Amino acid sequence: MSGILFDRIALIGIGLIGSSIARDIKALGLAGEVVISTRSPETLKRAEELALGDRYTTSAAEAVRDADLVIVSVPVGSSGLVAEQIAPNLKPGAILTDVGSTKASVIAQMAPHVPEGVHFIPGHPLAGTEKSGPDAGFEGLFRGRWCIFTPLPETDEAALGRLRNFWIALGSKIDEMDPQHHDKVLAIVSHLPHIIAYNIVGTADDLETVTESEVIKYSASGFRDFTRLAASDPTMWRDVCLHNKDAILEMLARFSEDLAYLQRAIRWGEGDKLFELFSRTRTIRRSIVQAGQDVDAPDFGRHALDPKA
Amino acid sequence: MSGILFDRIALIGIGLIGSSIARDIKALGLAGEVVISTRSPETLKRAEELALGDRYTTSAAEAVRDADLVIVSVPVGSSGLVAEQIAPNLKPGAILTDVGSTKASVIAQMAPHVPEGVHFIPGHPLAGTEKSGPDAGFEGLFRGRWCIFTPLPETDEAALGRLRNFWIALGSKIDEMDPQHHDKVLAIVSHLPHIIAYNIVGTADDLETVTESEVIKYSASGFRDFTRLAASDPTMWRDVCLHNKDAILEMLARFSEDLAYLQRAIRWGEGDKLFELFSRTRTIRRSIVQAGQDVDAPDFGRHALDPKA
Structure with missing residues (x-):
């Protein structure tokens, strides 16, 4: 080679x-x-x-x-x-x-x-x-x-x-x-995840009832997973957003629609709808690990690297 | 001890x-x-x-x-x-x-x-x-x-x-x-991240224009980070959603509001607003790593564990 x-x-x-x-x-x-x-x-x-x-x-x-x-x-x-x-x-x-x-x-x-x-x-x-x-x-x-x-x-x-x-x-x-299909695929596997990650970190940063130091201190319970993507290069991601606008807006619309459905299920206590979604998403993780696209170790294998472990 | x-x-x-x-x-x-x-x-x-x-x-x-x-x-x-x-x-x-x-x-x-x-x-x-x-x-x-x-x-x-x-x-x-403050803190550092992760994985699963096998194949470009949280125990998370409803709905409302602002900035090509948010979120990642709440290795250190590496 x-x-x-x-x-x-x-x-x-x-x-x-x-x-x-x-x-x-x-x-x-x-x-x-x-x-x-x-x-x-x-x-x-x-x-x-x-x-x-x-x-x-x-x-x-x-x-x-x-x-x-x-x-x-x-x-x-x-x-x-x-x-x-x-x-x-x-x-x-x-x-x-x-x-x-x-x-x-x-x-x-x-x-x-x-x-x-x-x-x-x-x-x-x-x-x-x-x-x-x-x-x-x-x-x-x-x-x-x-x-x-x-x-x-x-x-x-x-x-x-x-x-x-x-x-x-x-x-x-x-x-x-073809380029159009590439842009749609990347909008869902990469651009939407980055935008969502940036957004949730921004939301957390703006809270008045929970302090930033609390967010940082307790971030290992889920939040920190998002901060990695939200630490990506701002210039690169500004440009991606501006240059794949149509596909990104389409994915954002679908995401928000699905989130509204989920929000409504939470408000009305519809446990079966929540359970259905939360079960379905598990299988995708399994397929990604099987396809060799992520490590199988729990918690991305952080435990093995964590100096505190 | x-x-x-x-x-x-x-x-x-x-x-x-x-x-x-x-x-x-x-x-x-x-x-x-x-x-x-x-x-x-x-x-x-x-x-x-x-x-x-x-x-x-x-x-x-x-x-x-x-x-x-x-x-x-x-x-x-x-x-x-x-x-x-x-x-x-x-x-x-x-x-x-x-x-x-x-x-x-x-x-x-x-x-x-x-x-x-x-x-x-x-x-x-x-x-x-x-x-x-x-x-x-x-x-x-x-x-x-x-x-x-x-x-x-x-x-x-x-x-x-x-x-x-x-x-x-x-x-x-x-x-x-106090319990009420705990529930607010956890709503942002843990519950919202899990719900968002479940939601985006569900959105990707439902697309007609991009196949599930494409999502899996190309997931390393961001998406896979969300699939970990979305593989968590469905019963546990259904119960969390139903039992911390008020705090979760409050965080969801803020998140959606922020996302609408971001979406509008993308639609109208407001690069400066995007850049501002994408820069601000970087510092939180840095603080989390400094606080010992995540590993400093790029990509959560997956590269070190990845059998393909």
Whole structure:
């Protein structure tokens, strides 16, 4: 699975995702040379200190020159600007991909800028943690995780094959779907959970009858599970909300409708309705563990890691 | 911290909590004798196979005879019935406590049955996992966790001290508050999170545009965090919803109001409002980790446990 797959790879954006890709490329020897670019001089300096690449520049346009593979890992709201900046310097035959959590919007922003002869293949590795920045990345982040491509109709099969091999080398499993379906799937499995988590933490933060220190102190009884997602990168998630609006609003409407039903059952003491829902949801957890998508250990295995245990 | 604290302890209910208490009592040698009772003959048999106690009976009334400490660990909706059954056999001077997640309702159900001379001290250890039943319990579940007492005004200080020492021996940290405040605190840190988790998993289960197998397959991108709480014991949670109705409905109303505000911000593209909330919630996570109430490892440390990693 190792050996050089691309002579030169340019990484635009070097946060959690970009820096994890950089670490894997290096560990596996997948590129002749890695060029790293980010707008922030401080972040770029940190990337250099961490020795994540071979060359460093704050200019995305400079970074992509002669690159065979360009991976854009920026908040989805910045995709269009990046595409516009790098377009004139993209090498004919190069593969351009991204890692954005929304796909229809990224395609709408980037595709118009992509020159003839460059293979633009939108992608989305379903991996990450609640941490952000170049220090948060680590080797093996993508191992055993899905990477979804949403290729355009005119996509070159050979280029797609090369990009697929790259992600397979990082340990990912590959899927393909159309961008609209991707955005609906992600709205329910990722965007709604994050929005709900942000919301409940906000609600708790605003209470007058229960103090914030009480919320923190007793958070292990359920609340803390939500605080992990609610600690995710605010810029990234603002952009996701703004760029997958329709699918998110649809899922939010359904969620609220279901919550109203549940609320009514609580108000009127309809124990059977509550029991029915609370039983049904158990089986999904079991399927997720069986599918290898979560650990089987109680409490996410925290007990094993907890210094107090 | 070890040595016999009570000559005879009766455990009524032997699920995750009861069986964890039993394991700790045994490991630490805190009782001369442990009598275990549960209504279900199958569960009782399992408790015996696991050697959780010294004597076993399906009759709660039998179990409490001559016990110095009686711990009721049943779904809160059953507290009243249990109190009624055991009342005639409670020994004068005995301590009667419970572990229920709601306190005002448990007091209203149990207190009227408690005979003169018996010390009824309602309690709530904030510990547990999403698993249930006698096999799910383990030694050390309460270590480093809070145990909240909601003593009645007439509570005997010496009895309270003895019960406090028992939970301290199990490794718990002790707090005291009035039952109404307990119910409000738990509504936000525990009950609302569970209800929201059950609800979002139900919403995902009902979609027509995204299949259940897609939800499972891609759940690692956020959704799976909710499925853990949504796999909790349905009977326990039905009872919690029905027995802490007022506080839960208040928290649900606030949550829904906040969610409507967030939804509107998404619809109208108000990025600054989203960014403000998404930044504010980050600091709560940090405080929870600092307070030792969650592990600092990214992704709850799953990566370290994940067989795919």
